[in-house]
Amino acid sequence: MAEQQKYLYGPVPSRRLGRSLGVDIMPFKVCTLDCVYCQLGKTTETTIERKDYVPVDAVLGELQEKLAGGPETDFITISGSGEPTLHSRLGELIDGIKKITEIPVAVITNGTLLYRQDVRADCAKADVVLPSLDAGDEQTFQKINRPHSELSLEKLLDGLCALREEFSGRLWLEVLLIEGFNTDKAQIDKIVNAVKRIRPDKIQLNTAVRPAAEPDVKKVNRAKLKVIARQFGCKCEVVADASPRRSVSSPNGKQHDELAATTEEYAEILLSMLKRRPCSLEDICTGLGMRRNEALKYINHLQRQGVIDFEQRRGTVFFKAK
Numbered sequence: 001m002a003e004q005q006k007y008l009y010g011p012v013p014s015r016r017l018g019r020s021l022g023v024d025i026m027p028f029k030v031c032t033l034d035c036v037y038c039q040l041g042k043t044t045e046t047t048i049e050r051k052d053y054v055p056v057d058a059v060l061g062e063l064q065e066k067l068a069g070g071p072e073t074d075f076i077t078i079s080g081s082g083e084p085t086l087h088s089r090l091g092e093l094i095d096g097i098k099k100i101t102e103i104p105v106a107v108i109t110n111g112t113l114l115y116r117q118d119v120r121a122d123c124a125k126a127d128v129v130l131p132s133l134d135a136g137d138e139q140t141f142q143k144i145n146r147p148h149s150e151l152s153l154e155k156l157l158d159g160l161c162a163l164r165e166e167f168s169g170r171l172w173l174e175v176l177l178i179e180g181f182n183t184d185k186a187q188i189d190k191i192v193n194a195v196k197r198i199r200p201d202k203i204q205l206n207t208a209v210r211p212a213a214e215p216d217v218k219k220v221n222r223a224k225l226k227v228i229a230r231q232f233g234c235k236c237e238v239v240a241d242a243s244p245r246r247s248v249s250s251p252n253g254k255q256h257d258e259l260a261a262t263t264e265e266y267a268e269i270l271l272s273m274l275k276r277r278p279c280s281l282e283d284i285c286t287g288l289g290m291r292r293n294e295a296l297k298y299i300n301h302l303q304r305q306g307v308i309d310f311e312q313r314r315g316t317v318f319f320k321a322k
Helices: 056-068 090-100 117-123 138-145 153-166 185-198 222-232 263-276 281-288 292-305
Strands: 008-014 018-024 075-079 105-108 128-130 170-177 202-207 236-238 308-313 316-321
Touching: 008 056, 008 263, 008 281, 018 056, 056 090, 075 090, 090 105, 090 117, 117 153, 138 153, 153 170, 153 185, 170 185, 170 222, 185 222, 202 222, 222 236, 263 292, 263 316, 281 292, 281 316, 292 308
Parallel strands: 018 075, 075 105, 105 128, 128 170, 170 202, 202 236
Antiparallel strands: 008 018, 308 316
């Protein structure tokens, strides 16, 4: 099999960023939260301590090699297996990315460490910051996000407001709704009021569409999401369903029909995606720019090796690494 990407995955289809080349700088499930809806499962280490978790030079070297192949991507997205703002050299990484490419950089974060000035300074180097807000009061924050003991909703809101004052780039706030957790009128009203304090450039309304850490997590139907979205005003959009995009380049930057890649090489790229997030067949086809029959070939190859599994959720099959 081809050498596996250690820090990169994708490009993958993103409901928020189009086609995203992911940069993973955290060990699996090291996070400040243990959210009930997390598609990666339960948090293995809940912490607020920033560390140099992975070598920045190695990440940049892998990225430079990947970009030399010319993959078509809309964003380089720092996200992945844990909370990226826990990495103490996040700002240095973003600076390094900007030296080797003009592709815009996005940071997907839960926002809980933005009360710290050093974290805000690091995130402010990105072109887009995408934090989250899932609750309008402390009780709901604890129920959904299950934070580290030193974190609170007010700290989260203070950090988001401070970033808005200091950050000249785009701030896209995700609000993820779970049926029965944060969808009643009183809770929505509180979240709307909190969003008014934050003043993001965009509000992106989402729900749990992939297998979640807890079995009682239920997605909100799209009709209800649209009704709720109107309460947030004209800056709000529903992003709960990934839309098929245009025909795209292969992982090596060439049209897929012309690419002489081996099954092992494509299977390895697919496995790197599935280690970070469960993907449906449509996700895989969009992310790798291939037809369904071709994607199924690589899925079957990995299944025969015993390295991936699948789970059905409300009629959709999601593939995931074991």
